[in-house]
Amino acid sequence: MAGLSGGPVVVTGASGFVGGAVVGRLRADGIAVRAVVRTPGKGGPDTVCGPTLGPEADWMPVLADAAAVVHAAAHVHVESAGSDAAQADFHRINVDGTRRLAEQAAAAGVRRFLFVSSIGVNGRRADRPFTEDDRPAPEGPYANSKLEAERTLREVCGGTGMEWVVIRPPLVYGPHAPGNFARLVRWTARGVPLPLGAVHNRRTLVAIDNLVDLIVTCLRSDAAAGQLFLAGDGESLSTPELLHTVAHARGRHARLLPVPVALLRVAAALIGRSADAERLCGSLEVDISKARRLLGWEPPVSACDALRRAVAECAS
Incomplete structure (x- = not known):
């Protein structure tokens, strides 16, 4: 039970589609969870209002005694994604924000950090299915920021001993x-x-239930440490x-x-x-x-x- 014993699992983006489903599954399984949202008053008794993602965020109060982190929060697609300001936001939130969270998670003694990335990191292809061994070929600021965030997480973990796991899902569907x-x-x-x-x-x-099941499996399994997985149905x-x-x-x-x-x-x-x-x-x-x-x-x-x-x- 690599990332599921000794403290709660911190889930960022807990008010979002993926993060909320992860929180629901952990609760249903009887696993201690600390759901992090941006808006006060949302969620149950194990929900906390966390800082805004970015390089100056203070995550230490949220990370106290946590065993693992599932980082599902991100700055996502916007219509003006090609503008200089939008690209800077992708980097500041998705890359620098992930670095800050990962560094503080390691300092707080978190054992495993699972990052929800995107299949967009692999790029586009029609000739054969993607595998984890394929060379990344992201297109656009969102996918590029996800790849940079993955590399940042591995760098932080390499210097601290915290275990990392990265999951790249394609389009996630499900109720609502x-x-x-x-x-x-x-x-x-x-x-x-x-x-x-x-x-x-x-x-x-990838159905939301399948993605969440893979996330929980990666939290439980010792074999998931230091691994990248592609998700799908x-x-x-x-x-x-x-x-x-x-x-x-x-x-x-x-x-x-x-x-x-x-x-x-x-x-x-x-x-x-x-x-x-x-x-x-x-x-x-x-x-x-x-x-x-x-x-x-x-x-x-x-x-x-x-x-x-x-x-x-x-x-x-």
């Missing part, structure tokens, strides 16, 4: 998930015709398959128009939405063999079951 998944559910529920019938891609997603879907599954869960048929993918990419580029088109039309697969081999881990929920549950709860 924010972002692109929620939009797809809404469009499909409304019967909106979508020009995606000619897409023949393969994408790996263990199966891939095309965008049309995803939409048909979502529609079926709502008792509908997905209305997909067979618009050529090349035309979709051109149209998206003209309106500045190339990244969205890539997420819908491009392939991005993840190989989770390392977690299976090293940790004996298997995703506890199938993609089909997780999608049905997510859609059902979004509708309730």
Whole structure:
């Protein structure tokens, strides 16, 4: 029980989608947790209001007697991500903020620090699934800051003896998930015709329950120390398959128009939405063999079951 004995698990970003799910799982398992939020009054009796992520933050009161940290808080995508000010914010919060938290965690005697990164660190590829051995190829300030934060964490741990674990998830979905998944559910529920019938891609997603199970497994396992893991459901879907599954869960048929993918990419580029088109039309697969081999881990929920549950709860 590497990171789950001798003190609570500190979870940053506990009011967010991933952090909140981690806190819920730890509580359900009877594991002591200290949920860190930015807004006072949120959460249960084991919730604390922590400092704003950054190089000057004082985490020591939050880290007192903690056994492990799950760092799920981050500065995420913004519309003006390409501006100089936005790029500086990504570095200050995601890189310098992670360094500050890691240094103080080590000073407080925390044994294991688990960092929730992003598959964006690997970049984009269509020819084969990503593995942990692939050379990082991040695109954009968010993915670059996540890679820098990973390197910063390893540097801090190398000088202090604190154990590190990094997990890179692809798109995370589940009940009440924010972002692109929620939009797809809404469009499909409304019967909106979508020009995606000619897409023949393969994408790996990760259900929130599967990601949280991997996180908890990494906290428990001695074999996880000093390791990077890619997360995923263990199966891939095309965008049309995803939409048909979502529609079926709502008792509908997905209305997909067979618009050529090349035309979709051109149209998206003209309106500045190339990244969205890539997420819908491009392939991005993840190989989770390392977690299976090293940790004996298997995703506890199938993609089909997780999608049905997510859609059902979004509708309730």
